[in-house]
Amino acid sequence: MWLLKLIFSRRDRLGPLVLGSLAILFGVFFVAIFAPWIAPYELTQIDVTQQLAAPSFAHWLGTDENGVDVLTQIIFGTRVAVLVGVSTVAICSTVGISLGAVSGYFGGWVDEVIMRITEILMAFPGILLAILLIFITQRPSLLAVIGALSVSGWAGYARLVRGQVLSERERAYVEASIALGFPTRRILFREIIPNILGPVIVQATFGVAGAILAEAALSFLGLGPQDLPSWGALLDQGATYFLLTPHLAIVPGLAIMITVLSINFVGDGLRDILDPRAMTRAP
Amino acid sequence: MTTFLLRRLLASIIVIFGVVTLVFFVLRAVPGDPIASILGEQALAVDKQAMRECLNLDKSLWQQYVLFWADVANGTLGELCDERGVTVSDKLIANIPATFQLALASLAIALIISLPLGIASALRPGSWVDNSSAVIALLGISVPSFWLGPMLLILFSITLQALPNPGSGVTGLSTLILPAVTLGSALAAKLTRMTRSSMMEVLSQDYVRTAKAKGNPAWRVTVKHALRNALIPVITILGLQFGALLGGAIIVEKVFARPGLGTLLLDAINSRNYLIVQGCVIFIAFAYVVVNLITDLIYGWVDPRIRYD
Numbered sequence: 029m030w031l032l033k034l035i036f037s038r039r040d041r042l043g044p045l046v047l048g049s050l051a052i053l054f055g056v057f058f059v060a061i062f063a064p065w066i067a068p069y070e071l072t073q074i075d076v077t078q079q080l081a082a083p084s085f086a087h088w089l090g091t092d093e094n095g096v097d098v099l100t101q102i103i104f105g106t107r108v109a110v111l112v113g114v115s116t117v118a119i120c121s122t123v124g125i126s127l128g129a130v131s132g133y134f135g136g137w138v139d140e141v142i143m144r145i146t147e148i149l150m151a152f153p154g155i156l157l158a159i160l161l162i163f164i165t166q167r168p169s170l171l172a173v174i175g176a177l178s179v180s181g182w183a184g185y186a187r188l189v190r191g192q193v194l195s196e197r198e199r200a201y202v203e204a205s206i207a208l209g210f211p212t213r214r215i216l217f218r219e220i221i222p223n224i225l226g227p228v229i230v231q232a233t234f235g236v237a238g239a240i241l242a243e244a245a246l247s248f249l250g251l252g253p254q255d256l257p258s259w260g261a262l263l264d265q266g267a268t269y270f271l272l273t274p275h276l277a278i279v280p281g282l283a284i285m286i287t288v289l290s291i292n293f294v295g296d297g298l299r300d301i302l303d304p305r306a307m308t309r310a311p
Numbered sequence: 312m313t314t315f316l317l318r319r320l321l322a323s324i325i326v327i328f329g330v331v332t333l334v335f336f337v338l339r340a341v342p343g344d345p346i347a348s349i350l351g352e353q354a355l356a357v358d359k360q361a362m363r364e365c366l367n368l369d370k371s372l373w374q375q376y377v378l379f380w381a382d383v384a385n386g387t388l389g390e391l392c393d394e395r396g397v398t399v400s401d402k403l404i405a406n407i408p409a410t411f412q413l414a415l416a417s418l419a420i421a422l423i424i425s426l427p428l429g430i431a432s433a434l435r436p437g438s439w440v441d442n443s444s445a446v447i448a449l450l451g452i453s454v455p456s457f458w459l460g461p462m463l464l465i466l467f468s469i470t471l472q473a474l475p476n477p478g479s480g481v482t483g484l485s486t487l488i489l490p491a492v493t494l495g496s497a498l499a500a501k502l503t504r505m506t507r508s509s510m511m512e513v514l515s516q517d518y519v520r521t522a523k524a525k526g527n528p529a530w531r532v533t534v535k536h537a538l539r540n541a542l543i544p545v546i547t548i549l550g551l552q553f554g555a556l557l558g559g560a561i562i563v564e565k566v567f568a569r570p571g572l573g574t575l576l577l578d579a580i581n582s583r584n585y586l587i588v589q590g591c592v593i594f595i596a597f598a599y600v601v602v603n604l605i606t607d608l609i610y611g612w613v614d615p616r617i618r619y620d
Contacts, residue, residue, distance in 0.1 A: 147322070148329035152592075153599045154558030160334065160592050163580050164341045166348055241455055245562055248457045249577060260457070267461045267566055274465050281458030289453040 046297030049290035056287055059103055060110040067100040071257060080273045089279050092265050098276065101257040102283055108258050109240045109287065112174055116239040117232050119178040124185020125228060129216050131186065132193030143190070146183035155180070155242050162251045170253040177242055181235065188231055192224035226302035233295035237288045244284050259284050316608065323604045330596045335379050338589055339372065349583045365392035366585065388590040399590035402575060407594075410571035413563065414556040416487050417495035418549070424499040429506025430533065433514060433541075444503055451500025456559060460493040460566035477568040490567045494559050498552050505548050509541040516540075543610070550606025554599030 042050075059066060068088075075095040083090045089098040131142040149157065161176035162168045196202065197220065205215045246252045247260025248267075259280045266277030341348070346359045346368065360369075367375045382389045388399035432441040467489060468476035475486055513519060514537055522536045561573030568574075572591055579587035 144325060144329065147326050148333060151326050151330050151596050151600050152558075153555045153595065154561075156558050156561075156592060156595055159561070159576070159580070160337055160588070163588055164337060166343065237453070244455060245457060248562065249565065251580070263455075263457055263461075267457070270461050270465055271469065274469075277458075277461040277465065281455065281462065284458060285454050288455075289449065292449060292453055 042297045042301070045293050049293035049297075052286065052290040053294065056106060056290075057110060060106040063103045063107050067097075067103045069097040069100045071096065071100060071104055073097065073100075080269060080276070082273065083275055090273060090275050092262065092276060093269065098262065098279060101262055102259070102280060104257040105259045105262065105280070105283070108170065108253060108256050109243060109284075111170065112177070112243040113236040113240040115174045116177045116181060116242075117235040119174070120181040120235060121185050121228060121232050123178070123182040125189050125221060127182070128186035128189030129193050129221055132190035133197055133212070133216055133220070139190070142186065146186050149180060149183040150187075152180065155245055158242060158246060159249070159251060162246065167254050168246075168251055170256060173243055173246060173251075173253050176246075177239055181239070185228065185231065185235075188227060189221075189224060192227065193220055196220050196223055230295055230299045230302055233291060233298055237291035237295070240284070240291075241288055319604055319607050323600050326600050327597060330600070331380075331383060331593055334589055334592050334596075335376060338585055339375070345583075345585065349585070362392055365390075383593075388593070389586045391584075391586060393584075399586050402587060403572070403590055403594050406570060406572050406575045409569060410557065410560050410564070410573065413487065413490055413494060413560050413569065413571060414553065416491035417498065417556055418553060420491050420495040421498040421502055422549075424495070425502035425506055429503045430510055430538065432503070432507040433510030434533065436511065441507075444507070448500040448503045451496050451503075454496070456493050456497065457562050457566055459496060460489070460563060463489045463493060464567075486567075486569075490563050490569060493566065494556060494563045497559070498556065501548060501552065502545060505545050506541065509544050510537060513537045513541040547606060547610050550602055550609065553606075554602045557595050557598055 073096065075091065078087065078091045078095045079093055081087055081091040081095075087097050087099070089102065091097055092101065127142050131139045152160075155177075157180035158173075158176040161179060162172055165172045193216075202215060202219060205219050210219070243252060244258065244260030244263065247258035248264045250261075250264065252258045252260055262280040263277065263284075266273070266275075266280060270277040345366075346362050347354070350358055350362060363369045367378050370378070379389075386400055388403070391397050391399065391402070428440075428444045428447070432444045435441055464476055467474045474489055477486075519532060519537050522532045527536075557572070560571060561576060563569070564571045564573035565577060572595065575587060576591040578584075579591065
């Protein structure tokens with residue numbers, strides 16, 4: 029709660045670019061939540077006489093190879109993107125904060141084991157580990173994609189939190205807490221972790237953008253959630269038919285780019301506000 | 312220096328061991344019968360049994376693990392079941408050159424874009440050059456490669472007809488330009504910002520002020536005194552990102568229908584070829600670890616302060 033108060037008290041540091049990006053992101057969330065009411069058609073409405081149709085009054089963004097309205101798929105695809113982005117980061121940050129805090133606070137063999145595991149997971153570049161994990165599922169589902177991205181994504185949070193905890197555990201307030209006989213769990217989760225949340229929140233913000241890009245990439249490669257509309261899958265169709273229907277390649281990519289760019293601007297703004305050198309704990 | 316080298320080498324060996332072990336156990340965690348997913352439910356029992364024996368799935372898990380390491384140790388990574396006499400390594404070797412060619416070309420393009428832009432931004436902070444490079448850098452990391460590729464194709468291959476498009480039958484270096492720009496754009500964005508911040512830090516140092524006070528021309532101060540030191544952290548990023556380029560090549564090879572490790576991996580996923588998927592993932596992760604190790608060693612050699620940590 030005090031973190032929210034801090035962000036609100038420093039809102040004047042957020043420039044028009046960040047505020048505009050926040051507005052865009054609210055719009056994205058709005059579309060994701062109210063998709064069934066906003067979309068002009070149902071996802072199951074197939075018109076085989078309108079395959080790969082150009083934009084028209086009936087279909088503002090044209091249709092795909094199955095005759096399904098592209099605007100409808102973009103709107104419903106927003107749900108998949110937001111769900112994957114937020115869920116993945118929620119899981120990664122929870123697991124990463126917990127393991128990173130334990131690793132940094134206790135040190136010793138616990139630290140060694142956790143850090144070696146993170147090194148192994150981070151040895152897979154990009155989405156390679158996620159590709160491997162999805163491969164073992166016969167038919168990728170939304171849950172499988174979130175799970176695969178989460179397994180490969182928590183290591184970065186753990187390393188960040190570990191570094192922060194290593195410096196925080198030497199501080200006087202931690203020493204005082206130990207002297208007062210507080211249990212270790214309280215010291216970690218109620219004393220130390222609230223003080224290191226700033227950089228984690230910034231990383232989580234950029235992490236949402238990364239997860240949305242990763243899901244789109246997996247869908248583009250045919251490894252995304254099956255039977256669900258996805259920006260990446262639309263882009264895959266667009267890349268296949270770009271000679272016939274360039275708009276099918278342009279529009280989904282714009283949706284991805286605008287969303288990711290907005291998240292990156294907000295992340296930059298949060299980084300300015302939550303600069304550790306300026307942060308003090310509220311009484 | 313020797314202690315530093317040995318410590319990093321040992322850490323890399325442990326990571327590679329962990330990576331190979333993880334890949335092995337992940338691929339054996341497939342729910343259901345993997346043979347059925349490869350051959351189909353309607354396959355004959357005798358064919359299923361032959362495939363099971365070929366993949367060593369008729370043995371215990373630990374026997375499979377030992378045999379797997381034997382294949383890794385002899386460099387074959389296993390013999391293909393549908394192509395007798397052909398090993399996974401043969402397939403990798405046939406496809407590695409194309410991917411490395413793409414990765415190196417992307418690296419070159421990223422450097423050509425980022426170094427001049429980063430230096431110009433650092434020399435004129437707050438100017439239109441600096442602001443433009445900040446926007447370009449942010450766009451570079453926000454625009455997905457699987458969108459940038461088709462956009463470049465629409466612009467340069469279809470509209471301007473300046474470069475060949477995939478499937479046109481044209482061969483040669485001209486087919487490498489668009490894929491390399493697509494893959495290198497995100498790296499160029501990161502390198503631009505890193506070069507800028509590193510140059511700005513170096514330009515504020517006393518020795519640079521001294522070089523200017525001695526009457527050296529601006530280009531000499533920038534290139535001979537500042538840039539050489541500013542490039543140290545840039546080298547680190549370059550090395551780390553080269554490995555990431557290998558992962559990004561998976562997508563770019565699909566966009567431009569190019570041969571390479573990415574295409575091999577995706578074809579193996581579609582045909583449920585476990586051995587090739589296993590081999591590709593292990594090789595890419597292995598290459599990433601080796602490149603990181605080489606980067607650490609170069610960094611330790613270039614910056615003497617690191618050696619004694």
